[in-house]
Amino acid sequence: MRTDLIDLRLAGKDLACERGGRLVFSGLNFSVSGGEALVVTGRNGAGKSSLLRLIAGLLRKAGGQLGITGGDDEATVGEQSHYLGHLDAVKPSLSVGENLQFWATYLGAPRGAPIGPALEAVDLAQLSDLPAAYLSAGQRRRLSIARLVAVARPVWLLDEPTSALDSASQDRLAELMRKHRASGGMIVAAAHGPIGLDEPRELKLGVMG
Amino acid sequence: MTAFLALLLRDMRLAMRVGGGALMGALFYFIMVAMTPFAVGPDLNLLTRIGPAMLWLGALLASLLALDRLFATDHDDGSLDLLMMGALPLELAVAAKAIAHWLTTALPLIVITPVLGLMLNVELSAMGWVALTLLAGTPALTFIGLIGAALAVALRRGGLLLAVLVLPLTIPVLIFGVAAANAAIVGPAPFGPPFTVLCALSLASLVLGPFAAAAALRQGLE
């Protein structure tokens, strides 16, 4: 258990986001502490994905402050977060294992840490040698999720994480999220329906404008 | 540093697997140079005179056109997002990709240069010198082209835009590259000065390219 992460707090204050000259949202406040989950809801175009990308550092904020306290002071919020977007970042010509190994190394898994357990966690262990080109959409998604397990980062940013997953895989994801929170991690997820989180807090976008 | 190496090796592996672009640059270069005599005629004396220039032009176009997809594929499948979220500074990540690209695209091109030299009636010993100028000059092409590749992704446009943006920037490399090659083959000007400038251009773009490319990618965030 990484109880030291319990003191973590991810907070945004007065955040604004602009895309293509259009103000998506402004004056947005939120905060998540270690062990908590925040589900971002709202109609299409309300800025759910934009908020996640903004937290990940993949979108410049048009105003406000965003910060993480209690973690690694040297690292940016993005460097302490996992981002699971609509795209899986899987290279078809690399094998399943090679794909995961690369992201594990690149995103900062401890040197020499095996990827087997992470593949096991998403039930892809026996496909480790298979080129990723053969994977179905759901399997690619699972390979993408394995990344979150292989590298420990306190914040998980999940954009519609259950899309393309069958019910067994959804259950597995719910279990992984539960473990992550139990060890003090945080989850910010964008979703239209329930994604298997216990007692999430909700942030509704697109109501103040 | 492990992240840098991991990215470098991944990109090289991708280039060499099926569907990768390794050797495609060398192939383009070969075809491009082989077409020259059809345009200017098979007169061997003429070919000897323009040989280094044709080789350099071919190398220039081959290494730039091959750069087109350098960031685009990573952008399209979401990898670029994750590359930005690593602890490795984006400048270094970009440099790793460029080095991998140079190793898989430009290096094969330099290796086949002596063969092409034979076809343009340039002496084998002289070809060594031309290959040397390419070895010194192509890093500049790759790292300048890197900026164009990043801009192309930021602007969501590919193809010829890259060449249009970048070709004018490569003029100094072309000038000193061909000058050094010609000095080595026909003289009478000394080989040293243009070759030194060429090396300096490569070193400068080695530093400048990743910073400009990373800045372009950050600008393109959306």
Added chain:
Amino acid sequence: MMSLGPHANFIIASYALTALVVIALIGWIVADYAAQRRVLGDLERRGVTRRSQRGKDNRALGDTP
């Protein structure tokens, strides 16, 4: 021993290079064959079958009630 004249080097080089190309080609084909066989064996050991085989098995089962 036959005499190859003043250009013996070029003649020998021609035959040597041709032999080299042919040997490389044979080597590639043999290595490729071994590699495919290895992967096939590996997959079969894991119990993976092809669709056509599966179809045959099903048919066999259907034919003998």
Added chain:
Amino acid sequence: MAVIDLANPTRFLTLVDRVLPWLAGATALVFAYGLYRVAGAPDDYQQGATVKIMFLHVPGAWLGMMGWGVMTVAALGTLVWRHPLADVAGKAAAPIGAAFTFICLVTGSLWGRPMWGTYWVWDARLTSVLVLFLLYLGMLALYWTAEDPNRSSRAAAILALVGAVNIPIIKFSVDWWNTLHQPASVVRMGGTAIDTSILVPLLIMALAFTLLFFTLHFAAMRNEILRRRVRSMRMMQAQHA
């Protein structure tokens, strides 16, 4: 009956397994005899002993062209009859044809050095072979770019047919271009009438090369069938994981 049997890749594999050793043996025998006859062949009055290079160069050119011919027939098989083995045959022929074309180019260049004083002259015949080689490289690049045989087979078939239609046009253009810039008369490749003392070894070598081509082609087809089998098995593996 036999043709229908061959359409089945599994039957084809057993056929290849049975035929390949014989074919390889025949190739080796004919090569040995051919090389023996080549050693005994007289020098050319103009080229001297370098005529011995012709015994490699000319069959290389023939087989290079035949390789494209095989690919053309295979392309028709793919597009018109949708024969399951046609694309396999076409794909297997490409690298082999390219290799023979390469042999033709290299030996031509080595022949040119003593004859012309330079490794490469933009001679009409040699240049045509070079263009053929470039076409082969394009074909290999196409196969290299798309792994999925369903996607690459028709594209490759169309490229093979376009190439086959274009080769005579290219040949004509290159000849015309060459006469336009006719350099001072030099020894032309294979230009003079051939004496039987040279023609017979040449034909034997051509036969040896042809046998070699088909041996390699059959083996490469077998590899390709196995590769596709691996592919479909991997697809099943992913599906049932």
